[in-house]
Amino acid sequence: MTESLEEFLIARRxxxxxxxVPYVTAxxxxxxxxxxxxxxxxxxxxxxxGFPFSDPMLDGVTIQEAAGRxxxxxxxxxxxxxxxxxxxxxxxxxxxxxxxxVVQRSAAEFCAALxxxxxxxxxxxxxxxxxxxxxxxxxxxxxxxxxLLAAPSSxxxxxxxxxxxxxGFVYALTHMGxxxxxxxxxxxxxxxxxxxxxLTDRPVLFGFGVSNPAxxxxxxxxxxxxxxxxxxxxxLLDGARPHELGEYVASIRRALA
Amino acid sequence: MGEMSWSGRQGVAVPAAARAMSDPGAxxxxxxxxGRYVPESLIPACHEIEAAFREAWxxxxxxxxxxxxxxxxxxxxxxLTPAWRLSHELGITLFLKRExxxxxxxxxxxxxxxxxxxxxxxxxxxxxxxxxxxxHGVATATAAALLGLKATVFMGERDIERxxxxxxxxxxxxxxxxxxxxxxxxxxxxxxEAMRHWVSSVDDSYYCxxxxxxxxxxPWMVREFQRVIGEEARAQCAAELPVGVPDYVxxxxxxxxxxxxxxAGFADTTARLVGVEAEGGAAATFGRVGVLHGFRSLVLQDExxxxxxxxxxxxxxxYPGIGPEHAHLRDGGRARYxxxxxxxxxxxLLCLARTEGILAALESxxxxxxxxxxxxSGEIAPGSTVMLTLSGRGDKDIASIKELL
Numbered sequence: 328m329t330e331s332l333e334e335f336l337i338a339r340r341x342x343x344x345x346x347x348v349p350y351v352t353a354x355x356x357x358x359x360x361x362x363x364x365x366x367x368x369x370x371x372x373x374x375x376x377g378f379p380f381s382d383p384m385l386d387g388v389t390i391q392e393a394a395g396r397x398x399x400x401x402x403x404x405x406x407x408x409x410x411x412x413x414x415x416x417x418x419x420x421x422x423x424x425x426x427x428x429v430v431q432r433s434a435a436e437f438c439a440a441l442x443x444x445x446x447x448x449x450x451x452x453x454x455x456x457x458x459x460x461x462x463x464x465x466x467x468x469x470x471x472x473x474x475l476l477a478a479p480s481s482x483x484x485x486x487x488x489x490x491x492x493x494x495g496f497v498y499a500l501t502h503m504g505x506x507x508x509x510x511x512x513x514x515x516x517x518x519x520x521x522x523x524x525x526l527t528d529r530p531v532l533f534g535f536g537v538s539n540p541a542x543x544x545x546x547x548x549x550x551x552x553x554x555x556x557x558x559x560x561x562x563l564l565d566g567a568r569p570h571e572l573g574e575y576v577a578s579i580r581r582a583l584a
Numbered sequence: 585m586g587e588m589s590w591s592g593r594q595g596v597a598v599p600a601a602a603r604a605m606s607d608p609g610a611x612x613x614x615x616x617x618x619g620r621y622v623p624e625s626l627i628p629a630c631h632e633i634e635a636a637f638r639e640a641w642x643x644x645x646x647x648x649x650x651x652x653x654x655x656x657x658x659x660x661x662x663x664l665t666p667a668w669r670l671s672h673e674l675g676i677t678l679f680l681k682r683e684x685x686x687x688x689x690x691x692x693x694x695x696x697x698x699x700x701x702x703x704x705x706x707x708x709x710x711x712x713x714x715x716x717x718x719x720h721g722v723a724t725a726t727a728a729a730l731l732g733l734k735a736t737v738f739m740g741e742r743d744i745e746r747x748x749x750x751x752x753x754x755x756x757x758x759x760x761x762x763x764x765x766x767x768x769x770x771x772x773x774x775x776x777e778a779m780r781h782w783v784s785s786v787d788d789s790y791y792c793x794x795x796x797x798x799x800x801x802x803p804w805m806v807r808e809f810q811r812v813i814g815e816e817a818r819a820q821c822a823a824e825l826p827v828g829v830p831d832y833v834x835x836x837x838x839x840x841x842x843x844x845x846x847x848a849g850f851a852d853t854t855a856r857l858v859g860v861e862a863e864g865g866a867a868a869t870f871g872r873v874g875v876l877h878g879f880r881s882l883v884l885q886d887e888x889x890x891x892x893x894x895x896x897x898x899x900x901x902x903y904p905g906i907g908p909e910h911a912h913l914r915d916g917g918r919a920r921y922x923x924x925x926x927x928x929x930x931x932x933l934l935c936l937a938r939t940e941g942i943l944a945a946l947e948s949x950x951x952x953x954x955x956x957x958x959x960x961s962g963e964i965a966p967g968s969t970v971m972l973t974l975s976g977r978g979d980k981d982i983a984s985i986k987e988l989l
Contacts, residue, residue, distance in 0.1 A: 381890040385623045403888045426875035428889040455624045478625035504784035
């Protein structure tokens with residue numbers, strides 16, 4: 328796999344495939360890398376790896392609990408990167424973490440370490456467009472796709488800039504709120520999807536509150552695909568094994584078709 | 585509120601002296617610190633608040649309303665009390681800026697009345713707040729009641745246990761107190777929860793941050809609302825002291841709002857500015873550069889960047905970060921930051937109570953503890969003049985004090 332995250336996703340989308348990116352918190356259980364394999368085998372187009380942070384501002388109870396468990400188990404950035412380097416999967420891996428972990432040494436060093444371990448993308452939800460400059464430059468210099476988030480509250484001008492500056496894909500939030508499972512898809516999600524699709528050819532994926540296969544399918548209809556996190560992590564925290572998580576991802580894959 | 589007449593003093597002029605701690609501009613940077621590290625979803629809200637604050641702050645009518653409420657409701661100006669007996673004991677001249685005498689018992693009311701008026705002006709219906717010791721929560725509940733707004737206050741479960749009286753006060757004032765059960769169950773976690781809640785209720789809720797922290801414009805805005813402490817103290821010192829300005833200006837620092845407001849009044853003078861932190865929560869002393877709760881500053885954290893728990897006998901200083909402007913003042917050498925331990929704090933509280941008849945909050949007692957230590961060691965030279973901001977009163981801490989004695 329030599330292409331970038333974005334090239335990879337565009338090629339997959341080009342084959343008429345709605346995109347599916349499942350999430351796992353790195354270090355949440357001793358065998359967490361098996362979860363990554365299970366996702367890839369079940370039809371994931373990329374896998375998002377959460378680097379746990381003690382104060383996750385944009386995460387709801389499930390991801391927060393997973394992060395807390397991973398930190399309590401002694402998970403470190405260095406440790407995650409070492410394990411990631413040994414992973415042999417045929418889809419790109421994307422790191423998700425908060426600014427504080429990125430700035431510990433420097434954005435350049437952090438991005439270089441991610442790339443050296445084979446990661447292709449990075450999401451930093453508390454580094455909004457107006458603060459992202461240094462990080463975006465560092466990521467670009469390392470050939471790492473920095474994915475930016477677009478919110479229902481973003482203005483059209485902001486959405487235009489986000490679509491221009493995001494790499495890999497544009498991460499569209501289904502609602503104003505934190506990560507977590509939700510009962511229904513708000514009207515604003517469809518509107519945001521349409522708006523973003525009108526502004527860019529870059530893949531647009533929905534995240535936050537994608538709770539089951541039917542919702543995933545509905546949201547994918549308004550964009551290019553979905554990121555699924557809390558629904559999977561809830562199962563994992565409740566004791567699901569990697570192959571069971573893989574089966575659930577496969578069921579979402581089938582719903583997306 | 586529309587029925588009330590606002591006949592207070594209009595358009596209070598900001599003296600040139602106060603401009604030294606100035607407007608951080610559109611990016612909200614104090615040197616390399618500050619900024620706006622929040623999810624994209626909150627950026628429009630931050631811009632909206634900044635625009636509303638800039639407009640209000642230059643509007644004589646808003647300033648007049650604020651000034652009136654601070655005068656007729658919050659009890660300003662607060663006195664500058666000479667600490668006669670303690671001064672004699674220490675061989676210095678010590679003045680206390682009595683924020684403990686402000687309505688609700690601490691300096692928090694200055695900022696909260698300002699932000700509540702702003703929220704009201706912006707048409708928001710609810711104030712969200714986080715609180716550690718409970719003083720900011722009480723002030724928020726009070727201002728909400730005054731202006732007919734709803735209030736939801738997030739408070740760590742551990743702080744709820746430590747500050748039972750303030751929880752009761754908030755409830756009586758009509759606020760909803762939401763216990764936070766995550767992490768260390770203290771102020772840091774209450775901040776996380778308030779921030780999360782704000783993301784999902786930004787349309788009708790205003791996040792009333794309690795210290796000089798959070799995303800821009802909060803650190804600047806809160807300092808401006810607290811500037812009244814420093815400006816009053818400056819004028820009072822000018823009247824009391826032969827040289828007009830004290831040798832030292834001292835205040836305790838958690839997030840650092842009372843210190844920022846105090847320092848703002850003296851930043852361009854010759855006074856030495858000293859912020860006093862709890863040993864177990866001393867971000868200015870032991871912290872490293874990091875990003876927490878929407879701003880870049882000094883943060884207590886491990887090698888990997890996981891934020892560590894702060895420990896202090898004072899719930900209000902149990903915070904692992906420090907306001908970005910303090911980090912900048914530290915780097916530039918304009919202010920210095922010292923630490924005291926819990927034992928010194930308790931002794932200082934008792935000392936002030938027994939020499940002056942003033943029961944200070946455990947938070948404020950940190951500043952007292954440093955002055956006592958520095959005067960006794962000769963670090964503060966005999967005959968020096970010291971102006972210390974007593975940020976709040978100690979009634980809320982009486983149960984903790986009972987356990988510590």
